[in-house]
Amino acid sequence: MALDPKATKTEKPRPHLTEEFCKGCGRCVTACPKHCIELGDHIDPRSGLTPVTLDLEACSGCGLCFDACPEPFGLHPNDVEYEWEMSDPKEHFGPRPESSGPVADFIPDRKIPLPGDLQPLLIKGTYASAIGALVAGCRHFYGYPITPSTEGAELMAKVLPKLGGVFVQACSEVATVNHMYGAGGAGVRTMTFTSSPGLSLMLEGISYMVGAEVPGVFVNIMRGGPGLGNIGPAQSDIALVCRSLGHGNSHAITLAPADPQEMLDLTILAFDLAFHYRNPVVVLGDGYLGQVTGKVKLPDHLIEPGLPAWAVYGDEAHRRNLISSIELGEADLEQHNYAIQAKYNLMADREQRFDAFQCDDAEVLLVAANTPARMTKAAVQALRNHGVKAGLYRPVTLWPFPIDGLKPLLPKARRLVVVEASLGQLENELRLALSHAGVNHPDIEHVHHTGGVLPQIDEIVQAVLAEEAVG
Amino acid sequence: MTVFYELFDRHAHGEGLKAHATHYCPGCGHGLAHRYLADAIEALGIQDRTVAVSPVGCAVFLHYYFDVGNTQAAHGRAPAVAIGHKLANPDSVVISYQGDGDLASIGLAEIMHAAQMGLPISVIFINNANYAMTGGQMAPTTLMGMTTTTTPAGRTDFFGQPMKVAELMATLDGPVYVERVALYDNKQRMKAKKAIEKALRLQVEHKGFSFVEVLSECPVQLKLDPVASQTWVKDNMVPVFPLGVKKDTSKACEPRDWHKPSYDPELLLAKVGAHNEVPTRHAAAFPTHLDAHDVALKLAGAGGDGAQTAALLLTRAAINEGFDSTHIPSYGPESRGGTSYADVHIAADEVLSPSAPNPHILLAFNSPSLHKFGPKVRPGGVVLFDSTVVESEPEYAEGVRAYGVPFGQIALDLGAKVVKNIVALGALQAATGLFPADTFKVALEQALHDKCSMIPVNLQAFAAGADAVKAQLG
Numbered sequence: 012m013a014l015d016p017k018a019t020k021t022e023k024p025r026p027h028l029t030e031e032f033c034k035g036c037g038r039c040v041t042a043c044p045k046h047c048i049e050l051g052d053h054i055d056p057r058s059g060l061t062p063v064t065l066d067l068e069a070c071s072g073c074g075l076c077f078d079a080c081p082e083p084f085g086l087h088p089n090d091v092e093y094e095w096e097m098s099d100p101k102e103h104f105g106p107r108p109e110s111s112g113p114v115a116d117f118i119p120d121r122k123i124p125l126p127g128d129l130q131p132l133l134i135k136g137t138y139a140s141a142i143g144a145l146v147a148g149c150r151h152f153y154g155y156p157i158t159p160s161t162e163g164a165e166l167m168a169k170v171l172p173k174l175g176g177v178f179v180q181a182c183s184e185v186a187t188v189n190h191m192y193g194a195g196g197a198g199v200r201t202m203t204f205t206s207s208p209g210l211s212l213m214l215e216g217i218s219y220m221v222g223a224e225v226p227g228v229f230v231n232i233m234r235g236g237p238g239l240g241n242i243g244p245a246q247s248d249i250a251l252v253c254r255s256l257g258h259g260n261s262h263a264i265t266l267a268p269a270d271p272q273e274m275l276d277l278t279i280l281a282f283d284l285a286f287h288y289r290n291p292v293v294v295l296g297d298g299y300l301g302q303v304t305g306k307v308k309l310p311d312h313l314i315e316p317g318l319p320a321w322a323v324y325g326d327e328a329h330r331r332n333l334i335s336s337i338e339l340g341e342a343d344l345e346q347h348n349y350a351i352q353a354k355y356n357l358m359a360d361r362e363q364r365f366d367a368f369q370c371d372d373a374e375v376l377l378v379a380a381n382t383p384a385r386m387t388k389a390a391v392q393a394l395r396n397h398g399v400k401a402g403l404y405r406p407v408t409l410w411p412f413p414i415d416g417l418k419p420l421l422p423k424a425r426r427l428v429v430v431e432a433s434l435g436q437l438e439n440e441l442r443l444a445l446s447h448a449g450v451n452h453p454d455i456e457h458v459h460h461t462g463g464v465l466p467q468i469d470e471i472v473q474a475v476l477a478e479e480a481v482g
Numbered sequence: 483m484t485v486f487y488e489l490f491d492r493h494a495h496g497e498g499l500k501a502h503a504t505h506y507c508p509g510c511g512h513g514l515a516h517r518y519l520a521d522a523i524e525a526l527g528i529q530d531r532t533v534a535v536s537p538v539g540c541a542v543f544l545h546y547y548f549d550v551g552n553t554q555a556a557h558g559r560a561p562a563v564a565i566g567h568k569l570a571n572p573d574s575v576v577i578s579y580q581g582d583g584d585l586a587s588i589g590l591a592e593i594m595h596a597a598q599m600g601l602p603i604s605v606i607f608i609n610n611a612n613y614a615m616t617g618g619q620m621a622p623t624t625l626m627g628m629t630t631t632t633t634p635a636g637r638t639d640f641f642g643q644p645m646k647v648a649e650l651m652a653t654l655d656g657p658v659y660v661e662r663v664a665l666y667d668n669k670q671r672m673k674a675k676k677a678i679e680k681a682l683r684l685q686v687e688h689k690g691f692s693f694v695e696v697l698s699e700c701p702v703q704l705k706l707d708p709v710a711s712q713t714w715v716k717d718n719m720v721p722v723f724p725l726g727v728k729k730d731t732s733k734a735c736e737p738r739d740w741h742k743p744s745y746d747p748e749l750l751l752a753k754v755g756a757h758n759e760v761p762t763r764h765a766a767a768f769p770t771h772l773d774a775h776d777v778a779l780k781l782a783g784a785g786g787d788g789a790q791t792a793a794l795l796l797t798r799a800a801i802n803e804g805f806d807s808t809h810i811p812s813y814g815p816e817s818r819g820g821t822s823y824a825d826v827h828i829a830a831d832e833v834l835s836p837s838a839p840n841p842h843i844l845l846a847f848n849s850p851s852l853h854k855f856g857p858k859v860r861p862g863g864v865v866l867f868d869s870t871v872v873e874s875e876p877e878y879a880e881g882v883r884a885y886g887v888p889f890g891q892i893a894l895d896l897g898a899k900v901v902k903n904i905v906a907l908g909a910l911q912a913a914t915g916l917f918p919a920d921t922f923k924v925a926l927e928q929a930l931h932d933k934c935s936m937i938p939v940n941l942q943a944f945a946a947g948a949d950a951v952k953a954q955l956g
Contacts, residue, residue: 032502036509036701036708042668058499060508075668078675081513083486083520083547084502125747128758133798135809142754150743151569170753175741177569181562182595189559189592193535193566196553197574201566219556270808303836304794304809306801309756315745323551325567325574327530333492333545335554340494382836389834468835 023072024088026065030055032084033062039086042079045069115328118317120148125312132307136300137163137204139271139307140230141170143278144202148314149228150176151201153190155183155209158242159301160232163204184209188216188227195225196334198322200282202228206301207236207248217291218257221351222336224321226285228278229263230294232301235463243463244298246381249436252293253410260348262355263291264362265410267380271305277407279310284362286319288354295409297432299382299465363413366405369395370420373402375475378417378441379430380406383466387430390471397472399479409437412444421452428475429457430466485520485529486547493546505543509708511665511698512541514674515608516548519577522679523550526686532575533567535560537589539581540615541608558589561596564603572740575685578605583613586622586645593647597691600656602738604681605693607647610700611719618703623647625722630703644722648695652728658690658735660728664697664720666712673725680732688737697723761802761928764920768805768830772914775830778838781906782823782855783847783868788903792845793824795907799917799925800828808836821851828916843914845906847889852876856884864914866906866951885913887950893943901943908947912955919948 026039026048033055040048040063047070051061080086125146134142141163144152152167164180171178177194181187187203194201205213210231220227231252235245252265264284266277274296281292318324323332338344368388370376375394379387384405394401404420406413421427431437438457445452458466458474493500506512523529529550536544538557545552551574555563564578578596585593585607596603612630613619619632622645627636637644648662659681663674674696681692697719699711706714744750751757769777779796781789793809800807806829812822825838844859846852846867853876859865862881869886878884887909893902904926911919922944930937 029502031499034503034508038509038514038708038712041709041712042671044668058503075671078517078671079514079668081506081510081517082504083513083517121745123745123747125751126758129751129756130758130760131801132754132756133794133801145750145754148745151566153566172741173753174750175743179565179569182591185559186562186592186595189556189562190566192555192559193553193563193568194570195566196563197533197567197570199570215556216559223554299810299836302811304797305833305836306806309751313745313747313750323533323553323567325531325533325551325571325576330530330549330551333552333554335545335552337542337554385833386835392834465837467837467839 023074024090025067025070025072026076026086027089028062028065028086029084030062031057032082033060033086034058034082035061035063036081037063038079038081039063039076042075044073044075045071048076114331115320115322117320120317121315122312123315125309127311129309132309133304134271134307135162135302135304136268136271136274136296137230137232137302138166139274140204140278140294141166142307142309143275144228144282145170145174146275146310146313147200147279147282148316149200149202149282150174151194151199152177152203153179153181153187153194153201154203154205155181155187157206157209159234159298160204160206160230162301163230184212185216188213188220191227192216192220192223192225195220195227196223196323198318198324200286200316202230204230204232206232207234208239210248210251214257217263218259218261219336220291221257221261221263222259223334224289225291225334226289227291228281228285228294229291230278230296232296232298234298235461241463242298244382244432244465245461245463246297246383246431246433246436247461248295249409249433249440252295253440256293262410263293264288264358264408265293265295266364267295267407267409268300269381269384269405270300271303271307274300275307275309282314288358289321290354295381297381298463303382359411362408363411363415364407365413365416366407367416367420368403368405370402370404372400372423373420374400374423375426375428375479376402376404376420376424377428377430377471377475378404378406378437380409380437381432383430383432386466386468387471389468390475393468393472394475397476399475401475409440412440414444414448418448418450421450424453426475426478427453427455429455429459430471431457431459432461432465434459434461485523485549487549490546493543504547506540507702509699509701509711510540511610511696511700512608514665514671515606515678515696515698516544518675518678519579519606520548521675522682525679526682528575528682528686531573532577534577534579535564535567537580537584539584539613541579541581542615544579558584558587559592560584560589561592561603561605565596565599565601568601568603572688575682576603577682578603580605580607581614582607582609582611582621582623586647594654597651597693598654598656600658600691602685602688602690604685605691606678606681607693607695608698609647609695609723610698611644612700612703614700614703623723625718646723648693648723648728651693656691657693657729658732659684659692659730662695662697662723662725662728664715664725665699666716670725684732689732689735690738695723697725761924763803764918764924765803769914769916772842772916776833777828777843777916778841779826779828779843779845780823780838780841780855781826781845782821782851785822787822787847788900789822789845789847790824792903792907793826795922795925795929796826796828798928799921802924802928803917803921805830806833808833810836821854823851823855843910843916845910846872847902847906849873866909866913868902868906883913885909885951885954887947889947892946892950896939896943896946898939898943901940904940904943905947908944909951911944912948912951919944
């Protein structure tokens with residue numbers, strides 16, 4: 012507000028009070044050196060409050076009262092004209108004003124080709140996932156060290172600064188998820204690596220991300236629990252991730268890789284899904300998957316991410332945007348929750364993924380995910396050699412559980428055997444999905460271990476053969 | 483006034499008075515802090531690029547009023563969220579606006595680390611000495627003797643002294659500007675206004691972390707009228723929380739440089755070690771004399787024996803030859819000084835289980851490893867152990883061939899103790915015929931392409947290990 016110095020003497024604005032917005036706090040009363048303002052004595056029927064009264068005879072236009080008024084539309088200079096009138100904005104704007112919606116354009120992602128003759132990389136699972144994230148255009152990594160996931164963070168620490176990216180070792184997992192909330196809310200691709208106890212600490216933030224519709228990728232390398240447990244390979248967090256991913260009915264697509272190649276492929280997919288649905292995505296691996304080194308091929312392109320229209324990026328186009336999960340009105344929150352539920356339903360319809368190995372004629376269907384699925388695949392081959400028509404049904408999404416692919420296999424199946432490195436968490440997901448689907452199925456058997464012990468090929472084979480009449 | 487929305491449509495849909503009135507109680511200091519923040523944003527011309535991060539507390543609805551980019555953060559986490567925003571777009575001007583419960587209690591870790599990190603964000607800290615939104619409970623800044631709903635008899639020593647956050651911030655290296663201000667009279671309000679503008683200006687100049695603590699009135703929870711609240715702050719809070727600049731190194735501070743993210747495929751491939759050089763193959767076929775489809779190996783020793791490195795070389799050699807292969811280490815406490823082992827699978831088509839509880843081949847670097855895993859080697863398998871340190875052998879399965887080779891002594895004789903694992907690989911090659919020796923050489927040269935000077939001694943070690951086994955074969 013550059014004023015002409017010569018003009019100011021005569022043109023100093025004097026205060027004007029919009030009484031209905033004055034709460035009568037009296038700060039201006041003590042601010043005024045000329046004692047022009049007094050506490051009022053009549054209640055404004057519009058606000059139910061008692062506005063101050065102004066007698067401006069002695070007013071010098073010093074302006075101190077403006078800076079003492081806490082209300083944006085209370086006491087203001089008399090040369091400011093407001094064009095609004097008291098009315099219900101619903102009449103002008105409808106139930107939720109359009110002006111609060113995004114005005115920015117969606118800037119699409121760009122695919123940049125990679126050479127087709129690259130040799131496969133020989134890397135461990137956490138590295139594969141980190142490189143997958145880099146290929147998917149992630150340049151913002153936040154994390155807190157925790158075995159057996161830390162190597163992923165270490166690779167990011169080494170590579171990201173050379174790619175102009177951001178690596179931050181946060182002060183905790185709690186800070187990590189909130190850094191991600193900020194970065195994801197700004198519309199950039201962000202991720203972390205963590206392990207079971209770390210994920211527990213992130214749950215509040217994940218719930219906020221679901222509520223505020225912020226994308227982000229969480230790679231959780233599960234270890235044996237509860238508590239500090241151990242760092243052995245386990246599937247100890249399936250229930251946590253699928254059933255209780257934070258408070259308030261939060262869900263996220265949960266991808267379950269089985270080898271280093273899938274650690275890369277599914278991390279790339281996780282970013283697509285996270286931004287498509289504006290929701291966090293979890294890549295859930297066991298301790299073996301974090302540590303196992305294997306052959307990994309890079310895809311034929313990398314992604315240069317665009318910028319979503321809803322982002323709070325901090326520029327003109329995105330200024331009207333808001334990242335928030337608070338909705339005080341019950342009806343508003345119910346609408347919001349219905350919208351989130353509709354997203355969940357869409358994910359359940361469209362994002363079920365599975366891998367079926369020798370399932371077409373399978374009479375003994377084995378269900379397994381992550382590393383135990385590798386043992387189970389070997390067991391299926393061994394069982395076939397024993398003349399048992401076995402097959403492996405491997406969920407690649409644990410949430411949503413891929414029930415649609417399983418249903419057509421059930422009529423032929425005499426037996427349904429869950430193989431897992433937890434005491435029934437995968438089985439519970441299967442049972443829930445079967446129950447919702449309302450389909451007939453054989454009794455469910457299991458081969459399982461916990462605490463860092465993995466089911467081995469021989470015991471799976473023996474467990475199946477024990478109940479088979481094999482010559 | 484333009485930094486405030488002309489219509490507070492997020493405030494109960496902007497119905498009635500709420501379209502233009504804040505939700506704050508009469509006399510609340512938040513309104514003034516909002517006003518000064520809005521004035522500063524306008525004065526600096528940064529409305530389009532401002533992102534305001536609001537806390538949990540009375541200011542949770544900052545986004546009702548400020549026509550800027552808005553993010554609502556979880557309780558205490560606003561500085562962490564602000565860092566996420568700032569690093570996503572360094573040209574944005576990011577404000578973390580927090581109360582005393584949010585910042586000084588549940589969020590103390592986040593604010594301390596954000597401050598020490600020193601990224602240019604601006605923190606406005608409203609200290610009103612209580613948890614106002616939840617109904618007047620004790621805050622970390624509640625004064626001694628002060629009555630709140632959770633200190634009904636007044637704050638006592640049991641809860642410790644009030645937290646002096648501005649002083650705490652000033653002890654850190656990260657912040658460039660820390661000031662405590664108040665709102666109780668015209669003079670203090672002018673200072674508060676200037677401080678808030680300075681905190682934002684320093685960020686516009688990419689200078690560093692700035693922090694303004696505002697002593698603020700909460701008449702409702704103090705059970706005083708607004709004017710008496712001002713006096714109360716002056717008389718009671720200021721002696722405990724002295725006003726003034728606590729730290730200002732902004733003049734000497736250099737503006738920060740930022741980097742743009744790169745999506746250059748060449749750069750990415752180079753940094754992750756991807757290349758298209760086809761390794762020379764030397765194996766005529768899969769080693770079916772060991773297994774038709776899948777050979778399992780276990781390499782075990784003490785941490786530092788090089789079992790993991792040798793295992794990775796085997797995996798690399800197998801993949802160079804076009805087979806599938808995996809390596810899984812035992813990890814964690816076991817590998818720090820205790821036994822360390824690696825399982826390797828080499829498969830014609832696809833490795834299934836990566837673990838090797840019953841390997842075809844065992845390479846044992848010490849006696850505990852040999853005794854632990856030796857008996858588990860499959861019938862007809864091969865065991866190699868370091869005869870430098872192993873004095874006795876366990877019982878093996880039928881047909882297991884065992885070779886004691888002084889890996890350690892041979893390496894020592896070569897003047898390079900660290901190559902004993904390569905001696906062992908040479909022995910393994912000669913004893914099993916897993917792959918031709920040249921396959922291992924290719925893998926070794928690949929692994930040592932950054933340390934070329936180490937290649938000759940490694941090749942010597944490999945040959946010496948192989949020779950030692952050949953001598954035993956006769």
